[in-house]
Amino acid sequence: MDEHGVAVIGCGGMGMNHVAAAAQSKRTRLVTTVDLNSGTAEQAAKTYGAAKALTDYREALEDPSVGVVVVATPPSTHREIAEQALRRGKHVLCEKPLACTLDDALALCRTAVETDCKLRVGYILRHNRTYQTVADMIHGGAIGAPMVMRMLGGELAINEEQWKRDLGLIVETSPAIDCGCHYVDLMRWFSGEEVVSVCGVGARTEFDIPHDNFNYEVIGVALSKGSCGLYEVGWSRTYRNFSEKEFLGPKGRIRITYSHDRLSEGEKGDLIEHFDLNKRKLLSFDVPGVLKPVTTELEELLDCIETDGDIVAGLNDALQSLAIVLVGHEAIQQGATLPVPRVVL
Ligand SMILES: NC(=O)c1ccc[n+]([C@@H]2O[C@H](COP(=O)([O-])OP(=O)(O)OC[C@H]3O[C@@H](n4cnc5c(N)ncnc54)[C@H](O)[C@@H]3O)[C@@H](O)[C@H]2O)c1
Secondary structure, eight states: OOOEEEEEEOOSHHHHHHHHHHHHOTTEEEEEEEOSSHHHHHHHHHHHTOSEEESOHHHHHTOTTOOEEEEOSOHHHHHHHHHHHHHTTOEEEEOSSSOSSHHHHHHHHHHHHHHTOOEEEOOGGGGOHHHHHHHHHHHTTSSSSOSEEEEEEEEEOSSHHHHHHHHHHHHHSOHHHHTHHHHHHHHHHHHOOOEEEEEEEEEOOSTTSOTTOOSEEEEEEEETTSOEEEEEEEEESSOOOOOEEEEEETTEEEEEEOGGGOSSOGGGOEEEEEEETTTTEEEEEEEOOOSOOHHHHHHHHHHHHHHTOOOHHHHHHHHHHHHHHHHHHHHHHHTSOEEOOOOOO
16 A cells, blocks of 8 residues: 555644654655644644645645645634545544534534545544553443543643643633543543533633633533533643543542653553452552554544545544533533533434
């Protein structure tokens, strides 16, 4: 099989991970880096050896040597760029969240089905070894059916440049949407249940947050078989919270602590702790995982292209998690508990 030519559109914080993955995989060739900022596109091309650096993504889509397009631009641009790519016969890896509205996300997914090109969405935690390990444990009955799922996350901008980028995403979506889509996706994956309703609260802990949005949000989630979940996300320039994730069931509990939050032995990787309620025993072990395994994500898209794999199940998961977080954010605005619709392609 020939190498797949890749164009990465959007070479910011996340895009650079994709640029590196496309340059390093044995199955791909990094053809083009694209960014509205010419210096950013050129720097990415120079660092990772792309033949071209462009500012207009449409030029990259006209290139017949590009077979795969990675879209790592802000969410409001995903639909337009990814649709144009699909309509030119390119396969697409699009960053989450798929779009800012459910209508745009649905239209984009329908374009993929119509054009018979592959579209996959960047739910990176599905490729993360730590979460895969916990999924296997839960599905294997380690804690019984999950009753409570708690996920605390948050990011500290290390400088004003990063804060400006965070603020850009907050203006378009919100932390509960942008990061939250990962967390509700995990809840559905781990429990096999659907989210039926959501409620929440939000706060503006920085002076420059738009008055109709939040940089800190907590969402409560009710699932279809009576279990519940909670996630907390905050983006800030002043403080950082611990990224703890905990899953409780009738037979025990599992807790994940990220390597960078471990007070000692962080170099061993993420820590998984499993308390077995019947045996009254705590088992703990390290998973030397990579937080953002974009290479695996890219390889799975290539497998899907080469084997003409199914994309509909993954797109339905992406659509449903987007629906949950959009309603969650709306629930905060309204101060109400709102039902979540089922969204199916
Ligand atoms: N999966 C993850 O873990 C993860 C983590 C961070 C961000 N993301 C997602 O990745 C996407 C990008 O986020 P980011 O943090 O990298 O943002 P960013 O602001 O750092 O980068 C976005 C880049 O896209 C460029 N851009 C904007 N519009 C463009 C256009 N029309 N054509 C070409 N370039 C354009 C900008 O100049 C910028 O360099 C978002 O959807 C975000 O939610 C995912």
